[in-house]
Every structure is written in C-alpha cells, then in structure tokens.
Amino acid sequence: MSQILIKKLVKKYGQNQVVHGIDLEIKPKEFVVLVGPSGCGKSTTLRMIAGLEEISSGEIQIGNKVVNNLAPKDRNIAMVFQNYALYPHMSVRENLSFALQLQKMDRKDIDRRVRQAAEILGLMDLLERRPGQLSGGQRQRVAMGRAIVRNTPVFLFDEPLSNLDAKLRNQMRTEIKKLHMRMGTTIVYVTHDQVEAMTLADRIVVMKDGYIQQIGSPLEIYRNPANAFVAGFIGSPPTNLIEISGQIIGMRPEHIRLEAEGLSNPVGYQAQVEVLEPLGGETLVHTLVLNQKVIVKCEGLAPVRPSQVIQIYIDKENQRFFDKTSGKALNYN
Amino acid sequence: MVERTPILDFFSYAFLVLGIVVVGFPIYYCLVAATLPLSEVLKYPMPLIPGEKLLENIRAAVEKGHLETQLWNSFLMALGITVGKISVSIISAFAIVYFNFRIRMLAFWMIFMTLMLPVEIRILPTYEVAANLFSPFKSLFRIFNLEFGLDFSLLNTYSGLILPLVASATATFLFRQFFLTLPEELCEASKMDGATPMQFFWKIVFPLSKTNIAALFVIVFVTGWNQYLWPLLVTTEPSMDTIIVGVQHLIPKADQVPQWNVAMAGALVAMVPPIMVVLLMQRWFVKGLVEHEK
Numbered sequence: 001m002s003q004i005l006i007k008k009l010v011k012k013y014g015q016n017q018v019v020h021g022i023d024l025e026i027k028p029k030e031f032v033v034l035v036g037p038s039g040c041g042k043s044t045t046l047r048m049i050a051g052l053e054e055i056s057s058g059e060i061q062i063g064n065k066v067v068n069n070l071a072p073k074d075r076n077i078a079m080v081f082q083n084y085a086l087y088p089h090m091s092v093r094e095n096l097s098f099a100l101q102l103q104k105m106d107r108k109d110i111d112r113r114v115r116q117a118a119e120i121l122g123l124m125d126l127l128e129r130r131p132g133q134l135s136g137g138q139r140q141r142v143a144m145g146r147a148i149v150r151n152t153p154v155f156l157f158d159e160p161l162s163n164l165d166a167k168l169r170n171q172m173r174t175e176i177k178k179l180h181m182r183m184g185t186t187i188v189y190v191t192h193d194q195v196e197a198m199t200l201a202d203r204i205v206v207m208k209d210g211y212i213q214q215i216g217s218p219l220e221i222y223r224n225p226a227n228a229f230v231a232g233f234i235g236s237p238p239t240n241l242i243e244i245s246g247q248i249i250g251m252r253p254e255h256i257r258l259e260a261e262g263l264s265n266p267v268g269y270q271a272q273v274e275v276l277e278p279l280g281g282e283t284l285v286h287t288l289v290l291n292q293k294v295i296v297k298c299e300g301l302a303p304v305r306p307s308q309v310i311q312i313y314i315d316k317e318n319q320r321f322f323d324k325t326s327g328k329a330l331n332y333n
Numbered sequence: 334m335v336e337r338t339p340i341l342d343f344f345s346y347a348f349l350v351l352g353i354v355v356v357g358f359p360i361y362y363c364l365v366a367a368t369l370p371l372s373e374v375l376k377y378p379m380p381l382i383p384g385e386k387l388l389e390n391i392r393a394a395v396e397k398g399h400l401e402t403q404l405w406n407s408f409l410m411a412l413g414i415t416v417g418k419i420s421v422s423i424i425s426a427f428a429i430v431y432f433n434f435r436i437r438m439l440a441f442w443m444i445f446m447t448l449m450l451p452v453e454i455r456i457l458p459t460y461e462v463a464a465n466l467f468s469p470f471k472s473l474f475r476i477f478n479l480e481f482g483l484d485f486s487l488l489n490t491y492s493g494l495i496l497p498l499v500a501s502a503t504a505t506f507l508f509r510q511f512f513l514t515l516p517e518e519l520c521e522a523s524k525m526d527g528a529t530p531m532q533f534f535w536k537i538v539f540p541l542s543k544t545n546i547a548a549l550f551v552i553v554f555v556t557g558w559n560q561y562l563w564p565l566l567v568t569t570e571p572s573m574d575t576i577i578v579g580v581q582h583l584i585p586k587a588d589q590v591p592q593w594n595v596a597m598a599g600a601l602v603a604m605v606p607p608i609m610v611v612l613l614m615q616r617w618f619v620k621g622l623v624e625h626e627k
Binding site: 050051052071072073077078079081082083084085086087088089098099102103146150 | 516518519521522523524525526527528532536537540541
C-alpha cells in the first residue's frame with residue numbers, strides 16, 4: 001500500500017531534461033523530505049506531484065490512482081507555498097474557507113473546519129485580519145491552515161520556511177513536526193536546508209542534477225552516505241572529503257578528535273591549524289591535511305593555535321571510503 | 334528626513350503657484366464670464382469680478398442648446414466607453430497573461446502596436462464600418478464579383494458613439510503590467526484550492542485590480558466625455574448630439590448677438606460631470622493607496 005507512487009518520472013523543458021526518470025514510493029502518513037542543492041529537480045518533482053507542472057513521461061499515482069492528467073484540485077492534495085501565496089484582499093477567515101466555498105460546502109461545516117484549523121494553529125484571534133497585517137510566522141500558519149481545512153490525505157510543502165528568519169524557522173519547524181504527528185497526513189516536503197531534512201523527515205530523498213542520490217532515514221543517510229555527494233551535503237558542518245592515495249576518505253567533523261585517547265581503533269593524520277571558530281559550547285577547528293580542508297568539531301575550547309601543526313585522530317569505523325571517479329561509497333551495502 | 338533648503342523651497346512654491354495660475358485662470362475667466370449679464374461681458378476689458386446672473390445664464394444655455402438631452406447623451410457615451418473599455422481590456426489582459434495559447438505573443442503585439450494609432454488616423458475606415466457594419470464583407474464579396482446584400486448602420490445610435498472607442502491598447506497594456514506584478518503562486522494556490530480560471534478571475538484578480546480599475550475609470554471617463562471629432566462625424570441628428578459638440582453650437586456666429594456669457598455657462602455645465610467623477614473616484618484612489626501601504 002502506498003500513498004504516492006512515482007515511476008520513471010521525467011521532466012523536460014524543450015531539449016533540457018531536468019528530472020531523469022526517478023522512482024519513489026511514499027507510504028501513508030510518511031514524512032518524506034526532498035533535499036538537494038538548487039536546480040536539483042526537487043521543486044519540479046513536487047510541482048509535478050501537485051499538478052502544477054506537466055509530466056513529460058513516467059507516471060504518478062496518488063492513493064492508487066494515476067493522476068498524470070488530473071487537475072490539481074482532483075488529486076486530493078493540499079500545498080503550502082514558499083511565499084505563502086495568501087490572497088491579499090481576503091481576511092484570514094476568507095483565505096481559509098476559499099477552497100471549501102468553491103466546493104460548495106455547507107456554511108456551518110466551513111465554519112467548523114475553519115475554527116478547528118485556527119485552533120490547531122493558534123489563529124483564533126487573527127481570523128478577521130488581512131494577510132498584510134500579519135507577521136511572517138502568522139502568514140506561514142495561515143498558509144498551513146489553508147491546507148489543513150481541506151482535510152486531504154497528502155500535504156505538499158515547497159520550501160515553506162525559507163522566507164522566515166532563523167529563530168522563527170526553528171520554531172515553525174517544530175510546529176510542522178507537531179502538526180504531522182497530530183494530523184497523521186502524508187507529507188512531501190521540499191527544502192535545500194539539510195537541517196530541516198534531518199529533523200523533520202521519516203525518510204530523506206537526496207537529489208542532485210535530476211537524479212535521486214539516496215533514499216533513507218535521516219540516520220541511515222548520516223551514517224551510510226551512498227556517495228561522496230550525499231556525505232558532503234548532509235551534516236553540519238558537512239563531512240570532510242579528502243583524497244589520499246586514489247581514494248576519497250570521508251570523515252565527519254564530530255568524529256575527529258585532537259587526541260587518540262578513548263578511541264578504540266584510531267587512525268592519525270598530521271594537520272595544520274588554519275582558523276578557529278569558537279561557538280561557546282564547541283569549537284570548529286579549520287585545518288589542512290595534505291593541503292585539503294578538514295574541519296574538526298571539538299567540545300568546549302580547543303587547546304590549539306592557528307598555524308600550529310597537530311595530530312588529529314579518528315576511529316577507523318567512522319571513516320567512509322568513496323571511489324575517486326564515480327564517487328560511490330566503497331563499503332556501502 | 335530633515336533638510337533645510339529655503340531657496341529651493343521658494344522656487345518650488347513659485348513654480349507651483351505659477352502653474353496653478355496658468356491652468357486656473359482660463360477656468361476662472363470662464364466662470365466669471367458665465368455670471369455676467371450680456372452688457373458686462375461685452376465690455377473691454379471684461380471685469381474679473383463675478384456677477385449675479387449665473388443661474389439665468391445657465392438656464393438660457395440649457396434652453397438654447399437643449400443641454401439636458403446632450404448631457405444625457407454624453408453621459409451614456411462616456412459611461413459606455415468606460416465600462417466597455419475596462420471590461421474588454423481587463424479580460425484580454427487576463428487571457429494574455431494567464432493563458433498559454435499559441436498566438437499569445439502575436440495577440441499581445443497586435444494589441445500593443447495599435448497603441449501607436451490615435452482614433453484620428455483610423456477615422457475614415459472606422460466611419461466606413463460604422464456607416465455599414467457589413468462593409469468589410471461587402472468589399473470581400475466584391476473581389477469575387479458577388480453582392481452582399483445586408484446593411485446595418487450605426488450612425489446616429491449610441492452603439493455607434495460607443496463601440497469604436499471601446500477597444501483600447503493602453504488599458505490592456507496597463508492591466509497586463511499589473512497582472513504581471515501579482516505573484517504566480519496566487520494563481521497556483523487558487524488552482525490547488527479548486528478554482529476554475531473564471532473563478533480565479535472574479536474572486537482573486539478582479540478584486541485585486543479595483544484600484545487600477547478606479548484609476549482607469551476616471552481617465553477613460555474624462556477622455557470619453559471630451560470626445561469631439563468622432564461624435565461630430567457619427568451623429569447628424571440634433572437629438573444625438575453630445576454636450577461637447579453642443580457647446581460649440583452655443584458659440585456666437587458672425588451675425589448673432591455675441592452671448593459669450595451663455596456660451597461660457599454652457600461650457601461650465603459640460604465641465605461638471607467629469608469633475609464630479611474625478612472628485613468621487615479620488616476618494617477611491619486614496620483608499621486603495623492606503624490599503625496598499627500595509
């Protein structure tokens with residue numbers, strides 16, 4: 001049983017192919033995040049699921065029904081847009097009830113659904129306001145409310161937090177997570193922010209250049225990146241990738257230590273310290289190993305100085321090896 | 334911002350006052366002339382202090398020129414042009430911006446190119462068509478040596494006054510530019526919400542265009558009201574005269590009593606409706622502008 005099934009999905013703009021036949025199966029109530037750098041085809045894929053973009057070839061099923069030629073409204077989905085796309089001349093209440101009015105739903109039922117959604121999102125006091133009178137976070141909530149009232153089994157989110165400032169983004173992120181737990185809808189969420197992907201997703205789909213690089217739970221992807229790109233994209237700061245004797249070695253900054261003690265199977269490298277970035281609780285030590293950048297994350301203050309030559313250590317099991325030409329993980333199963 | 338520029342301020346105000354005098358004096362002169370008795374208005378120079386005969390002069394003008402019929406005709410014509418122009422151009426701009434059809438760009442450029450042509454340039458062919466709606470078919474048929482028997486004339490009708498002035502490239506262009514500033518996501522969101530294209534038009538695009546419509550209403554109404562050449566050509570019966578054409582009849586001819594006071598009173602009457610429209614709609618502008626600020 002799958003909620004959304006994507007088979008060999010292709011998108012072409014003229015001669016230019018931007019999505020190269022991807023396959024993806026999304027289960028009911030799953031929170032799937034499509035993540036990747038800009039231009040990787042994640043938004044295009046989402047928009048094809050939404051029905052805002054035509055499918056060049058391949059097939060999309062929603063709820064076991066092929067939707068390739070269905071209008072967005074007939075796909076039983078709701079969508080939250082990056083810039084919210086609230087109707088500026090309507091009050092919050094009218095924004096929320098617009099879709100239901102178009103469905104010719106009963107006045108009483110509309111009121112009930114709007115109230116429900118407003119209560120979930122804490123919008124009760126704002127119902128008569130216009131979008132122009134709301135803050136960024138409130139507008140974001142209204143945008144989500146517009147999806148909630150529709151009561152559809154699938155929500156699509158297109159970079160919903162990228163217009164908010166950092167603090168609000170963290171807050172809304174937890175709200176989206178709570179919302180998912182409460183509503184139990186299937187969510188497909190597009191972002192370029194790997195922190196959002198890690199924190200929100202049941203499963204992450206990492207994309208690049210129109211291909212899926214890896215699908216897996218956040219921890220799977222963190223622990224076992226399928227290739228050097230995924231390793232370098234996921235994690236903050238991302239995995240250090242250095243080339244030694246024809247192989248690419250991936251080392252997570254948080255796995256590297258300044259002393260060998262406590263490591264069961266340490267491997268050492270000589271490194272020259274470049275810059276220190278103290279963050280209070282931790283310090284990022286930027287170093288050069290064989291003239292390649294390696295960032296080390298240590299707890300507290302790092303007892304090193306710039307231009308000092310030090311030894312850094314990592315447990316052998318925490319190293320990942322990638323093929324130099326294909327970038328594929330060598331110990332990946 | 335605090336800035337002290339006394340000299341610049343002085344010149345700014347001087348220019349402003351000069352501008353007001355240049356624009357305002359002829360109107361004031363007309364107003365004064367309309368209040369004077371015949372003996373006073375013929376004095377040289379004419380006094381610049383208003384007299385008491387305003388109502389009498391207006392009554393004389395209305396009687397002499399049948400201004401009430403003409404006011405009604407002008408009002409119908411201006412309103413027809415305004416409503417027609419706005420409806421046609423908003424819907425064609427909607428089509429050009431939101432629909433991806435094959436000849437979209439061609440359609441847009443065809444409309445855009447007609448921007449360059451004032452009514453006067455196409456007045457002869459337009460008259461030909463107004464005189465007989467089927468004349469294009471007639472010409473076509475004549476090429477093949479056939480006779481097209483139907484005739485339908487718009488001369489001396491309200492449709493004849495209104496229809497040729499309804500299509501407007503300027504208004505279409507303005508609406509197009511405005512629609513392009515609306516975020517694309519509004520259209521997509523309404524698609525997701527299940528709105529049909531016309532529901533999107535009526536519930537989203539139209540309400541958002543209100544300010545633009547108000548602005549266009551004023552401009553188009555005033556230009557429509559002030560049309561002179563076209564009404565002069567297309568109407569021959571006095572009962573179809575518009576007031577701008579009618580005022581011309583009030584102007585004294587060579588061997589008449591030079592009743593300039595009555596002519597000016599007529600001109601005043603002709604001026605009132607457009608001024609009313611400007612004043613009434615201005616409150617709309619301001620309202621629209623204030624709401625945009627938020």
